[in-house]
Amino acid sequence: MAVAHEIRGLGHSVRRKEDARFIRGKGNYVEDISLPGMLHLELLRSPVAHARIVSIDTSRAEALPGVVAVVTGELMAQHSLAWMPTLSGDTQAVLATDKVRFQGQEIAAVVAESAYIAKDALELIDVEYDLLPAVTSPQQALEPAAPLIRDDKEGQESNHIYDWEAGDKEATEKALAEADKIVELETFYPRCHPAPLECCGCVADVNPATGKATIYMTSQAPHAHRTLFALVAGLPEHQIRIVSPDIGGGFGNKVPIYPGYVVATAASLLIGRPVKWIEDRTGNLISTGFARDYHMKGELALKDGKMTGLRVNLLSDNGAFFADAQPTKFKAGLFHIVTGSYDIPAAHVVTKGAYTNKAPGGVAYRCSFRVTEASYLIERLVQTAAYELGVDPVELRMKNFVQPEQMPYESATGFLYDSGDYPAAMNLALEKLGYDELRSEQAAAREEGRLLGIGVAFFTEVVGAGHGKEYDIAGLRMFDSAELRVHPTGKAILKLGVRSQGQGHETTFGQIIAHELGIPYEDVEVQEGDTDNTPYGLGTYASRSTPVAGAAASMISRELREKARKIAGHLLEVSEDDLEWETGRFFVKGSPDRAVTIQDIAFAAYTNLPDGLQAGLEGVHYYDPPNMTFPYGAYAVVVEIDRGTGEWRVQRMVAVDDCGVRINPMIVEGQIMGGLTEGYGIAAMELITFDDDGNCIGSTFMDYLLPTAWETPVFELGETSVPSPHHPLGAKGVGESATVGSPAAYVNAVIDALAHAGVRNIDMPVTSDKVWHALAEVGLAE
Amino acid sequence: MVTNDTIGPRGRRSNRRFRERGGVSVYPATFEYFAPTSVDEALDTLERFGDEAKVLAGGQSLIPLMKLRIAAPSALVDIGRIDGLDALEERDGRLEIGALVTHADCEKSDLLRGRYGVLGATAPLVSDPIVRNRGTVCGSVAHADPQGDWGSALLALGAEVVAQGPDGERAIPLEDFCSGPFMTALEPAEIVTSIRTADPGPRAGGTYLKLERKVGDFATVGVAVHVSLDNGTIGRAGIALTGVGPTNVKATAAEDALAGAAPDDDAIAEAARLAAEAAQPLDDVRGSAEYKRNVVRVYTERGLRTAIAAAQS
Ligand SMILES: Cc1cc2nc3c(=O)[nH]c(=O)nc-3n(C[C@H](O)[C@H](O)[C@H](O)COP(=O)(O)OP(=O)(O)OC[C@H]3O[C@@H](n4cnc5c(N)ncnc54)[C@H](O)[C@@H]3O)c2cc1C
Numbered sequence A: 001m002a003v004a005h006e007i008r009g010l011g012h013s014v015r016r017k018e019d020a021r022f023i024r025g026k027g028n029y030v031e032d033i034s035l036p037g038m039l040h041l042e043l044l045r046s047p048v049a050h051a052r053i054v055s056i057d058t059s060r061a062e063a064l065p066g067v068v069a070v071v072t073g074e075l076m077a078q079h080s081l082a083w084m085p086t087l088s089g090d091t092q093a094v095l096a097t098d099k100v101r102f103q104g105q106e107i108a109a110v111v112a113e114s115a116y117i118a119k120d121a122l123e124l125i126d127v128e129y130d131l132l133p134a135v136t137s138p139q140q141a142l143e144p145a146a147p148l149i150r151d152d153k154e155g156q157e158s159n160h161i162y163d164w165e166a167g168d169k170e171a172t173e174k175a176l177a178e179a180d181k182i183v184e185l186e187t188f189y190p191r192c193h194p195a196p197l198e199c200c201g202c203v204a205d206v207n208p209a210t211g212k213a214t215i216y217m218t219s220q221a222p223h224a225h226r227t228l229f230a231l232v233a234g235l236p237e238h239q240i241r242i243v244s245p246d247i248g249g250g251f252g253n254k255v256p257i258y259p260g261y262v263v264a265t266a267a268s269l270l271i272g273r274p275v276k277w278i279e280d281r282t283g284n285l286i287s288t289g290f291a292r293d294y295h296m297k298g299e300l301a302l303k304d305g306k307m308t309g310l311r312v313n314l315l316s317d318n319g320a321f322f323a324d325a326q327p328t329k330f331k332a333g334l335f336h337i338v339t340g341s342y343d344i345p346a347a348h349v350v351t352k353g354a355y356t357n358k359a360p361g362g363v364a365y366r367c368s369f370r371v372t373e374a375s376y377l378i379e380r381l382v383q384t385a386a387y388e389l390g391v392d393p394v395e396l397r398m399k400n401f402v403q404p405e406q407m408p409y410e411s412a413t414g415f416l417y418d419s420g421d422y423p424a425a426m427n428l429a430l431e432k433l434g435y436d437e438l439r440s441e442q443a444a445a446r447e448e449g450r451l452l453g454i455g456v457a458f459f460t461e462v463v464g465a466g467h468g469k470e471y472d473i474a475g476l477r478m479f480d481s482a483e484l485r486v487h488p489t490g491k492a493i494l495k496l497g498v499r500s501q502g503q504g505h506e507t508t509f510g511q512i513i514a515h516e517l518g519i520p521y522e523d524v525e526v527q528e529g530d531t532d533n534t535p536y537g538l539g540t541y542a543s544r545s546t547p548v549a550g551a552a553a554s555m556i557s558r559e560l561r562e563k564a565r566k567i568a569g570h571l572l573e574v575s576e577d578d579l580e581w582e583t584g585r586f587f588v589k590g591s592p593d594r595a596v597t598i599q600d601i602a603f604a605a606y607t608n609l610p611d612g613l614q615a616g617l618e619g620v621h622y623y624d625p626p627n628m629t630f631p632y633g634a635y636a637v638v639v640e641i642d643r644g645t646g647e648w649r650v651q652r653m654v655a656v657d658d659c660g661v662r663i664n665p666m667i668v669e670g671q672i673m674g675g676l677t678e679g680y681g682i683a684a685m686e687l688i689t690f691d692d693d694g695n696c697i698g699s700t701f702m703d704y705l706l707p708t709a710w711e712t713p714v715f716e717l718g719e720t721s722v723p724s725p726h727h728p729l730g731a732k733g734v735g736e737s738a739t740v741g742s743p744a745a746y747v748n749a750v751i752d753a754l755a756h757a758g759v760r761n762i763d764m765p766v767t768s769d770k771v772w773h774a775l776a777e778v779g780l781a782e
Numbered sequence B: 001m002v003t004n005d006t007i008g009p010r011g012r013r014s015n016r017r018f019r020e021r022g023g024v025s026v027y028p029a030t031f032e033y034f035a036p037t038s039v040d041e042a043l044d045t046l047e048r049f050g051d052e053a054k055v056l057a058g059g060q061s062l063i064p065l066m067k068l069r070i071a072a073p074s075a076l077v078d079i080g081r082i083d084g085l086d087a088l089e090e091r092d093g094r095l096e097i098g099a100l101v102t103h104a105d106c107e108k109s110d111l112l113r114g115r116y117g118v119l120g121a122t123a124p125l126v127s128d129p130i131v132r133n134r135g136t137v138c139g140s141v142a143h144a145d146p147q148g149d150w151g152s153a154l155l156a157l158g159a160e161v162v163a164q165g166p167d168g169e170r171a172i173p174l175e176d177f178c179s180g181p182f183m184t185a186l187e188p189a190e191i192v193t194s195i196r197t198a199d200p201g202p203r204a205g206g207t208y209l210k211l212e213r214k215v216g217d218f219a220t221v222g223v224a225v226h227v228s229l230d231n232g233t234i235g236r237a238g239i240a241l242t243g244v245g246p247t248n249v250k251a252t253a254a255e256d257a258l259a260g261a262a263p264d265d266d267a268i269a270e271a272a273r274l275a276a277e278a279a280q281p282l283d284d285v286r287g288s289a290e291y292k293r294n295v296v297r298v299y300t301e302r303g304l305r306t307a308i309a310a311a312q313s
Helices: A001-005 A019-023 A059-063 A073-078 A115-122 A171-176 A222-231 A259-273 A281-287 A336-338 A371-389 A394-398 A422-433 A435-447 A505-517 A547-571 A598-607 A665-684 A737-757 A768-777 B013-023 B039-052 B063-066 B105-108 B115-125 B128-133 B139-145 B149-157 B252-258 B266-277 B289-312
Strands: A039-045 A051-057 A069-072 A084-086 A090-093 A106-112 A126-131 A162-169 A183-194 A202-205 A214-217 A239-241 A275-278 A291-303 A308-315 A348-353 A453-459 A482-484 A492-496 A522-530 A579-582 A583-589 A591-598 A619-625 A632-641 A648-658 A715-717 B032-034 B053-056 B075-078 B088-091 B094-098 B159-166 B166-171 B178-180 B192-198 B206-213 B223-228 B233-242
Touching: A039 A115, A039 A259, A039 A281, A051 A106, A051 A422, A059 A069, A069 A073, A069 A115, A069 A259, A069 B105, A084 A222, A106 A115, A106 A259, A106 B149, A162 A171, A162 A598, A171 A281, A171 A291, A171 A348, A171 A665, A183 A214, A183 A371, A202 A259, A202 B063, A214 A222, A214 A259, A214 B075, A259 A275, A281 A598, A291 A371, A308 A336, A308 A394, A336 A348, A371 A394, A371 A737, A394 A453, A422 A435, A422 A453, A422 A632, A422 A648, A422 A715, A422 B166, A435 A453, A435 A632, A453 A737, A482 A547, A492 A505, A492 A547, A505 A522, A505 A547, A522 B075, A547 A579, A547 A583, A547 A591, A547 A598, A547 A619, A547 A737, A591 A598, A632 A737, A648 A665, A648 A737, A665 A715, A665 A737, A665 B053, A737 A768, A768 B289, B039 B075, B039 B192, B053 B063, B053 B178, B088 B289, B094 B139, B105 B115, B105 B128, B105 B139, B115 B139, B115 B149, B115 B223, B115 B289, B139 B149, B149 B159, B149 B192, B149 B206, B149 B223, B149 B233, B206 B289, B233 B252, B233 B266, B252 B266
Parallel strands: A039 A275, A214 A239, A308 A348, A492 A522, A648 A715, B032 B075, B053 B075
Antiparallel strands: A039 A106, A051 A126, A069 A106, A084 A090, A162 A348, A183 A291, A202 A214, A202 A275, A291 A308, A453 A632, A482 A492, A482 A619, A579 A583, A583 A591, A632 A648, B088 B094, B094 B192, B159 B166, B159 B192, B206 B223, B223 B233
């Protein structure tokens, strides 16, 4: 269709509209915002992990010229703001009053005429601490004699937070009892950090005359944040405007509300001037939402090579405050997707959470609420099972996949997989890789004393929450919205409740409108992030923008198309029923020349309406999805290990993804490559760890390592496409697939090189040091 | 009782300041800035401020330290506008590296191949292109980071530091220059004007092997090897280690064992064993001491093979 090419709807790899401004340095990030009379806020953070605060003396700091105010927890307490609720129903200190509970915790804030002065003043605040022993692991936290971290909470007598379970205990025990083989794997998914290149920050501007609070902030969920601000600070919601301007990466890190936002807003309210807070890198790494930190044990029951049951025990390190960002009813997020891509009739997941003296906020780092941990565990466990059974890891997977004809498939833990053809994706990956030849190459290399490894991981994700009945954040149902206004000249503006942080919404959503209404995507302005002029939504994370807001954009387009049909009938002087739609125009059935374009119709909507029809061509749709979507993929990695240093180099990385219908394939591939890179970083180097005193190691980019272009493997991408049956466009969400699926593939590859010698596990990050120790243990070191 | 100020430095450098002051910073403390156009003028300013002043060369170590407020000099003396400090040339069979010669200059220079191969192999392994474009070899040596790469390369080849102060010029053998981590024999009012290497020998080769966690990282382990041949046997061997001691470590016993030996597998294996013995590694996030010591052995072996082959060709 010639016209389809011009309007460039689904399937067109058009360049990203937003890049023109980003590439030219014309973006508008929070740090770019400068208001008249603006002050600067810097936070004093705790140097120790656990201590009672004896005294805080701010007098020297207050005396420094240029300092306007020093805010302490005591002052915040006078306004009932020393503590705030978390997204998991716990409380978190805004500024510490009684104790500090992790290194980097916010203690006080200086508001000054410049950031330099504020930094100077921080050094003049004298805090006396009474040191307490630090708790640095959940195992230690749950020992009876462990120091009590949350003595602020009434009735809290230990560091235990919650127990949560999913699945069927009895059925799983039965499967284990009847198995002819039980394969176990204990592995730790370490604490890592989303580390967006833009740290968090805000400019809070409370107008002393009107009382209106405008808060420019790095937010992935501005509407939800507005409501939470209203509930927490007691400000009337119509007097709060959150503006989330251009965002330099979020990856889950910008879902929670952090003390800096709250203190800056309180300071602006009290002082009557705008206050800017921009977090530095260390602040971001040591205090904001980390990810993972899950101790996992999996037991897989097998009978005749078929998986019959899966039991999982989890111990979660939640840090000092339980601040996981996740749907309210699910303490371990959506971890119970852990049966993955396999038809396992029985499964049982038991989780325990514990407080430790570490930063709070287990966010879903580029993942749909703990799906990454689940995917990692099952794919490592299946690989282990293959070695234990002496069968090829791919063969074992093929034998146990949920088959296409079983879709929609209800898993043992209660998810309804919407669609998929797993064997097809697996086969495509094997073909691209040349799997069988590689296995022979591996054997030949081993003869020469070289260690090659071929790792496979096959993931199934659950993304795109809600539906709202089951999934909510702090009570807010996880729907999303789209408001479309078509102007008289046929151009349009689309306003959404989600917020792009680099995902290319301005392009992708324009293409959805192009597909549905035939308005060229260049003619569609996409707006997000300003709560005063966009419809309510829950925000962008958990791969939900296209599944939910994308569906809303489709639906509102279709509603407007029905109105357009009425106008077209009026213009063409025929009955609506005689009209046929083809992208961009209505024509009279049987005479395609008698037609009006969507642009003609838009003009008529304001100039020439049939009687009884309201003017205008606009509307809003709130979409509550009937189910999640279940993207999946087959990833394969080839590595070679240096037996002298333990270094491993990726030689090949093949990634076949199925995310249903691809709206802009280039953007989809970009998302996949980014995720594969982050997955590599997590597998190879990213680590937030702590010494026994609770000092955070990983507090700068010299210690928290991110892969550069040099380390990043070359990716060979492939695609299959089974459309989601319930999404209006058949799309499934892809933002997180590769981060979720790839770590296991990299680790499986390293293990595969050593499996013949009996090595079964190396915890991430798989550093050369750990590999060398494994080599040495089995006598393979040079 | 402890306070924000008294919590002592423990552990890694990036975290130390944080523990001392309850925060790190991207904003340096206040300082004065000077840009002299001659060495004499620079020395005058340095004398005036005493140990409150710091020489600024490429700024790739000093500026990060100032931003973290680990360093807070009250004056910076930028030597970047002084003429005549940018020479990279061979004089009388020895290489002269001026104070303003950058890592990138070395990376591009043809002089640093062949006999100066240990230097040529080092240049592209120092950090990343951004740091290499600005950072200087002399600045790296003056900074005396035990994880600095140039210190090992220059120790292996043999070098002296040429410094100018109020009392004139002096040459300090590199072995005597570093006294500990970030500590040197330099006086506050002295400027390193150049580094002068030893004569590498007529038939010589060398290399540098560096284990890093990613590009731009400091060495987990680095091994610099220089070998000169004398009628088919090893004349002089230089071996120095990065990241496994309080300074760059010269593996003297390994060097001595190689001098006069035939360049065969046994000699190489023995030297590698001795080099590993000379290492003083610590357990840290980069790896265990045992692991690092093994890498020293592996790299010394591999480095010697490469260096000998280069000298033979
Ligand atoms: C991200 C990053 C990664 C790095 N990775 C590595 C690495 O892998 N390997 C490595 O070896 N280095 C690394 N470095 C350090 C880098 O090599 C520096 O360039 C070098 O250490 C210092 O050189 P400079 O010219 O930048 O010195 P500056 O930063 O200007 O000065 C450093 C110190 O030396 C003094 N000084 C400098 N020049 C003179 C002089 N002529 N006379 C007297 N005193 C002087 C200064 O007063 C200061 O105390 C890294 C740096 C960064 C920022």
